[in-house]
Amino acid sequence: MSSPALMSPYLMIRNAIIAQEFPPRAQLVENALAKKYNVSRTPIREALRRLETEGLVERYGSRMQVREYRPEEMLDLYEVRSFLEEAAAKTAALRHTDMDLMLIERAHQSMLDIKFEEASAAQMAAANRTFHERVWAASHSAALVDLLDRILVHFIRYPGTTLSTPERWSQVLKEHEELVSAIRDRDAESAGKIASVHMEEAKNIRIEMYIDAQEIAPS
Amino acid sequence: MSSPALMSPYLMIRNAIIAQEFPPRAQLVENALAKKYNVSRTPIREALRRLETEGLVERYGSRMQVREYRPEEMLDLYEVRSFLEEAAAKTAALRHTDMDLMLIERAHQSMLDIKFEEASAAQMAAANRTFHERVWAASHSAALVDLLDRILVHFIRYPGTTLSTPERWSQVLKEHEELVSAIRDRDAESAGKIASVHMEEAKNIRIEMYIDAQEIAPS
């Protein structure tokens, strides 16, 4: 994260939304943002349009406001991601080149090299993301990668990670191992199934996290 | 299609691209477009940004140009659509309300009411699209609908329809009938399978169309 002055209004506003500096349903007024970030309305408008297409910001009439979100929405997102990851895994199994496989294996090895106690949550999440991205790439379907990107954007708004315990971490590694094998064997059905189950588990962990949060701070 | 003056620059440019008035790789220069459509650069810029996120237009450095496309890409799109329609059908089977089912059945009936000889291709395509949209809606997954919308945008660039023969039309009706039944029975597996096969067939028809076109006008 570089200094504010070097960041585009798009990223500035985006970060502010994620940090809840602008809470859900907050009105995003062009003039106010322009003053706040010391640029003219023009770049602000473009940033808002972009955030709108990403789905972080919504129009109400002509006004823009921060999109609301409900924790339940997370389940929807995981569900769709599950379908897409299944599709990507299947397709990757059928279409991967030797190079694709090498890149996937290397990403997997990077995750194996991480010591859970020493690494930061961000590091682990990044390594995990890289692994999945390499699987996507191996599908050789630009359309599929585009959709996966689009879905994952929404996850930003939900804090935390599903990789937070050593048990889960080693479980993830085991499942990735299986996924790599299935892809290597060009076994599309298995690969799809593994990816799907993998996501289903992440979803369930999220549900637990949500319920725990509810019990600590009930409405 | 209303008169040009009433259409937003976004739609104007979009139509022009689809009509190949701006061929693939054509530079889209803001000033030129502004003069052509009698508006200032500001709305033109917004239109281009929007088209960029839709994927009809691409940046090369800071220049914008019409995105290239290859007929083979169509297969990718159908493949991804197939996954998504399968997901939507499965989810709709599990989650539909009585109202959802009624709307689906009504859309299906509308298609049955169409006489192939009398109806235009556009009418048939529209009725077909409505049917599918109602299935999507019955999934109650906003994220899924969003992705389907996003994928279908790209189909615009490829002319023609897969519903062009009476045989195919009645085949489509039969498969829709089966899909409605599976959804009604809340049989997710069948519904998913039917939707998936349905799309696979459309893909194959596209391949035939492409090959035929190649033979008539070889490179």
Add this chain to the structure above:
DNA sequence: ATTCTACCACCTGTATACATTTTGGGGTTA
């Protein structure tokens, strides 16, 4: 003839000024 340089034309990025629409409030009336 070829290459290097300098300049000019063009295009995008940004700011600002102007136009239009929407909204919220206050006062009047039924």
Add this chain to the structure above:
DNA sequence: TAACCCCAAAATGTATACAGGTGGTAGAAT
């Protein structure tokens, strides 16, 4: 008191002016 209307203020939509950067070309020198 509630409803309606009108007006003022504010926010968005649009146009225009200005700045910065890039590419291409003409001309000169080798």
